[in-house]
Amino acid sequence: xxxxxxxxxxALALSTLPxxxxxxxxxxxxAGQRPIVNSPGPACAVPKLLWDDTIxxxxxxxxxxxxxxxxxxxxxxxxxxxxxxxxxHLRDESQRHRNLRTDNMARGVQLFGAGYAFGVIGGFWVYxxxxxxxxxxxxxxxxAEASLIAxxxxxxxxxxxVGRSRPSRQEGAFHFQAFGGxxxxxxxxxxxxxxxxxxISEHYPQIWxxxxxxxxxxxxxxxxxxxxxxxxxxxxGGALLGTLVGRMVVTREGQRRGGPxxxxxxxxxxxxxxxxxxxxxxxx
Numbered sequence: 001x002x003x004x005x006x007x008x009x010x011a012l013a014l015s016t017l018p019x020x021x022x023x024x025x026x027x028x029x030x031a032g033q034r035p036i037v038n039s040p041g042p043a044c045a046v047p048k049l050l051w052d053d054t055i056x057x058x059x060x061x062x063x064x065x066x067x068x069x070x071x072x073x074x075x076x077x078x079x080x081x082x083x084x085x086x087x088x089h090l091r092d093e094s095q096r097h098r099n100l101r102t103d104n105m106a107r108g109v110q111l112f113g114a115g116y117a118f119g120v121i122g123g124f125w126v127y128x129x130x131x132x133x134x135x136x137x138x139x140x141x142x143x144a145e146a147s148l149i150a151x152x153x154x155x156x157x158x159x160x161x162v163g164r165s166r167p168s169r170q171e172g173a174f175h176f177q178a179f180g181g182x183x184x185x186x187x188x189x190x191x192x193x194x195x196x197x198x199x200i201s202e203h204y205p206q207i208w209x210x211x212x213x214x215x216x217x218x219x220x221x222x223x224x225x226x227x228x229x230x231x232x233x234x235x236x237g238g239a240l241l242g243t244l245v246g247r248m249v250v251t252r253e254g255q256r257r258g259g260p261x262x263x264x265x266x267x268x269x270x271x272x273x274x275x276x277x278x279x280x281x282x283x284x
Contacts, residue, residue: 054149057248075240083233087173090232094225106223113189113220117196121147124200135203138257142250143199150195150245151188158241159183168228187230190238193217198246217242 064072112120121143128137163181165171175182197213221235230238 050145050148053145053249053252054153056252057149057154057245060244060248079233079237079240082236083173083231087231087233090225091167091173091228095228098226098228102226106226109216109219110189110223110227112216113187113191113193113224117147117192120196120200138253139200139203142203142253143196143246145253146195146199146242146246146249147192149249150242151192154241154245155186155188155191155238158186158237159188164231164234166229167231173231184230185234186237186241187221187224187234188238189224190217190221190230190235191242193220194239194242195246196242198243199250202247202250 061072111117121140123140124136124143125140127133128135128140160179160183162185163177163179164184165175165177165182166184167173169175169182171182194214194217197217200213201210217239221230221239224230224235225232
């Protein structure tokens with residue numbers, strides 16, 4: 001149900017992306033044809049856009065330089081270190097202090113990594129459309145696309161490949177069975193929460209926005225530990241995945257638009273014996 005909602009929301013939002021017209025093919029002067037401009041509809045562009053950006057994210061390591069590899073190594077070390085030193089201890093402590101009140105709080109908070117997150121995405125998109133606010137509209141579009149890539153593609157792939165058992169199964173913190181085991185790593189709720197938080201923070205870099213967005217995402221991760229659904233390293237892995245994908249999608253789409261909120265206009269002319277034409281392309 002959650003995946004269906006994510007896909008539907010992403011398709012609806014991304015279907016509004018303007019598509020740049022292709023350059024006209026020079027006509028046959030003797031046939032008296034006019035220049036023809038092929039303008040594929042927005043719906044045709046959605047699968048290609050998602051495919052291109054998913055491949056862009058997957059190929060990111062091939063473009064990394066020394067600095068990026070150092071950061072990646074540090075992130076991996078943090079995840080492994082958390083698994084070795086903190087997973088069992090934090091799981092035991094969270095369950096020792098678990099009660100009805102903390103359960104109710106956790107169930108509410110974790111929705112910001114599921115239904116509430118999609119509501120936030122849709123809210124930005126709807127407001128941007130109704131108010132003519134390009135920044136809000138782009139925030140909704142980027143968050144929808146990043147959520148689909150992180151939550152529907154990369155997250156499930158990692159879950160299947162790692163095959164880690166959830167703490168609720170009482171099989172220990174180090175029970176792994178690749179491609180046929182558990183689905184604990186990374187935390188999907190945390191991935192979604194940090195994906196949305198990152199996209200919002202990249203579009204609205206004010207300190208209070210960042211604190212609110214990332215603070216809420218961190219609470220989602222804590223709620224998943226409290227619910228005995230994930231270990232701490234699962235949450236950390238989800239946070240890193242969501243942050244990485246969110247930043248990459250915002251950067252990628254910003255380049256396509258010529259920068260966040262900027263209008264990109266181009267004029268293509270085609271002149272030859274017996275014909276002439278021009279195509280004006282506008283992209284947000």
